[in-house]
Amino acid sequence: MNCDIVYLLPLFTVTIGAILLMLLSAFESIRIEVASALSVGIFAVAFIVQLVPIGLNDVLPFVSLFNGMLAVNDFTRIASMIIIACGLFTAMSAISYFRQNNFGSLEFFSLMTFAVSGMMLLTMAQELITVFIALETASLSIYALVGYNRRNILSSEAVLKYLILGAFAGGFFTMGIALVYGALGDTGFAAIAATISRDGLLQNPALAGGLLFILFALFFKVTVFPFHSWVVDVYDGAPIPVTGFMATALKTAIIAVLANVLLLAADIRESWLDMLFYLTVFTLFAGNLIAIGQNSLKRMLAASGIVHTGYLLIALIAVSGDQFSGSVILYYLAAYAASTLGIFASLSYLSGTDEKRKEFNDFRGLAKVRPYSAAAITIFLLSMAGIPPTAGFMGKLYIIVTAYQSGQVVLAVLGIISSILSMWYYLRLIIAMYFHEADDLFETSGSRSAPVCAFILAICVLALSLYPVAI
Amino acid sequence: MIHDYLSLSILLFCLGILGVISRRNVFTVFMSVELMLNAANLAFIALARLHENMDGHVLALLVMAVAAAEAALALAVVILLHKHTGKVDTNVFSLLKG
Numbered sequence: 001m002n003c004d005i006v007y008l009l010p011l012f013t014v015t016i017g018a019i020l021l022m023l024l025s026a027f028e029s030i031r032i033e034v035a036s037a038l039s040v041g042i043f044a045v046a047f048i049v050q051l052v053p054i055g056l057n058d059v060l061p062f063v064s065l066f067n068g069m070l071a072v073n074d075f076t077r078i079a080s081m082i083i084i085a086c087g088l089f090t091a092m093s094a095i096s097y098f099r100q101n102n103f104g105s106l107e108f109f110s111l112m113t114f115a116v117s118g119m120m121l122l123t124m125a126q127e128l129i130t131v132f133i134a135l136e137t138a139s140l141s142i143y144a145l146v147g148y149n150r151r152n153i154l155s156s157e158a159v160l161k162y163l164i165l166g167a168f169a170g171g172f173f174t175m176g177i178a179l180v181y182g183a184l185g186d187t188g189f190a191a192i193a194a195t196i197s198r199d200g201l202l203q204n205p206a207l208a209g210g211l212l213f214i215l216f217a218l219f220f221k222v223t224v225f226p227f228h229s230w231v232v233d234v235y236d237g238a239p240i241p242v243t244g245f246m247a248t249a250l251k252t253a254i255i256a257v258l259a260n261v262l263l264l265a266a267d268i269r270e271s272w273l274d275m276l277f278y279l280t281v282f283t284l285f286a287g288n289l290i291a292i293g294q295n296s297l298k299r300m301l302a303a304s305g306i307v308h309t310g311y312l313l314i315a316l317i318a319v320s321g322d323q324f325s326g327s328v329i330l331y332y333l334a335a336y337a338a339s340t341l342g343i344f345a346s347l348s349y350l351s352g353t354d355e356k357r358k359e360f361n362d363f364r365g366l367a368k369v370r371p372y373s374a375a376a377i378t379i380f381l382l383s384m385a386g387i388p389p390t391a392g393f394m395g396k397l398y399i400i401v402t403a404y405q406s407g408q409v410v411l412a413v414l415g416i417i418s419s420i421l422s423m424w425y426y427l428r429l430i431i432a433m434y435f436h437e438a439d440d441l442f443e444t445s446g447s448r449s450a451p452v453c454a455f456i457l458a459i460c461v462l463a464l465s466l467y468p469v470a471i
Numbered sequence: 472m473i474h475d476y477l478s479l480s481i482l483l484f485c486l487g488i489l490g491v492i493s494r495r496n497v498f499t500v501f502m503s504v505e506l507m508l509n510a511a512n513l514a515f516i517a518l519a520r521l522h523e524n525m526d527g528h529v530l531a532l533l534v535m536a537v538a539a540a541e542a543a544l545a546l547a548v549v550i551l552l553h554k555h556t557g558k559v560d561t562n563v564f565s566l567l568k569g
Contacts, residue, residue: 129533156551168507170537171484
């Protein structure tokens with residue numbers, strides 16, 4: 001094998017960029033527009049480097065690096081590309097947001113780049129220590145980003161809640177690693193998989209308990225049902241670009257880890273199939289019920305994120321070890337990321353000074369005043385609701401077909417019902433935008449970057465729906 | 472012998488959980504989280520001795536580093552909280568209702 005470092009070039013690009021941005025923050029003369037452009041450039045370079053499959057040939061779908069600590073394959077490559085793209089669009093829309101909300105500084109972009117590097121490492125990790133370090137790198141950066149608006153008491157409350165609960169989950173994760181280590185004397189995924197396929201999962205209680213702790217900590221991060229209560233408050237309190245970033249990039253990274261953990265051995269999925277089934281069903285319907293009751297747009301989007309996690313869980317349950325349908329999961333993640341980032345980019349420039357427009361009613365008549373913005377938001381909402389011809393529809397279709405093919409008919413039917421329920425709150429905003437008179441001028445900052453970002457993402461949502469995926 | 476260490480570790484972990492759930496003071500809550508992490512550290516060291524390899528020692532060091540970073544952030548949040556409300560209790564914050 002040739003040099004391991006070649007495979008990690010995108011990760012190095014992002015990490016070095018993050019350190020560079022942190023060093024540049026020491027200079028007061030540099031404006032945040034420059035930092036934003038710089039971070040967009042870093043993400044663009046990393047994206048292009050990641051796009052080129054350096055050293056990956058068709059014979060080796062799975063390259064393990066650094067003594068099996070990391071692995072690079074098409075799944076991790078595309079997951080990393082989604083994460084980098086999330087960073088890129090967030091950096092672009094943040095600049096419009098900071099024109100109207102005057103608390104931006106250079107460290108914002110540095111922290112975001114650090115978070116992206118942690119998440120990229122997370123998708124590649126094949127060993128529990130690496131997962132822990134990468135998870136904490138991403139989480140610590142995001143805690144700081146959530147509380148970035150220090151003058152806003154809501155932001156401070158959000159970071160307090162997130163930090164306490166996140167650290168609590170981190171404690172469980174660490175104890176999970178301790179139990180797995182106690183059972184095996186090793187923390188590599190390969191050793192765990194070998195032991196489970198030899199002895200079975202439930203014959204080894206310390207290993208099973210440890211993996212359960214680790215799963216619960218990851219479920220907390222992606223807001224699966226009993227661990228979802230923090231998400232609405234934290235997303236509501238965080239600045240709009242950060243909310244969009246958390247909802248997309250972090251979810252992509254954690255779902256990639258969950259896929260890696262759940263697919264270690266067929267026995268993991270089979271032993272806990274009932275538990276995963278009920279968690280999925282409750283996640284879908286709890287998310288829908290919370291979203292229906294919200295009046296604030298950000299809170300609705302947070303709750304709808306819970307529902308999308310439910311769909312991803314359906315895909316995770318439906319995949320089986322020998323025929324890994326990672327492409328379905330990645331397609332759904334890409335579609336979800338494009339529509340969610342798009343809507344948060346639109347909100348970044350439409351919400352006004354100090355995020356004054358936040359309720360459904362504040363966007364009444366948007367189509368009369370700003371028809372293009374309203375059209376873009378409509379495309380994103382239709383994609384999230386799963387109406388053709390958008391990427392979100394195709395993503396849901398692939399997931400439901402996969403679930404049906406693997407015999408999970410009940411989950412497929414519940415997925416369709418939940419999709420119909422979700423129309424309620426997505427169409428509510430479309431109705432508010434199109435069927436009411438405008439009583440607001442929707443003045444914006446004048447910065448073009450977030451509108452451009454929304455335009456590109458709207459095209460992405462439509463273009464992705466034409467991209468075929470082999471199920 | 473290993474049982475004693477693991478029992479102590481589990482006891483500390485449960486104490487940590489209890490502290491996070493029942494206490495209102497932010498400092499006590501964060502100290503309880505640290506207790507949970509250190510319980511895991513104790514388990515790592517004891518199990519490294521049991522398995523006679525060094526993985527557990529490395530893990531304990533890394534967990535300590537992460538715990539320190541988390542503590543730095545937590546203290547910043549406590550200062551933020553004190554600036555806004557003049558108190559360091561978690562229950563004074565109820566503006567966001569999920």
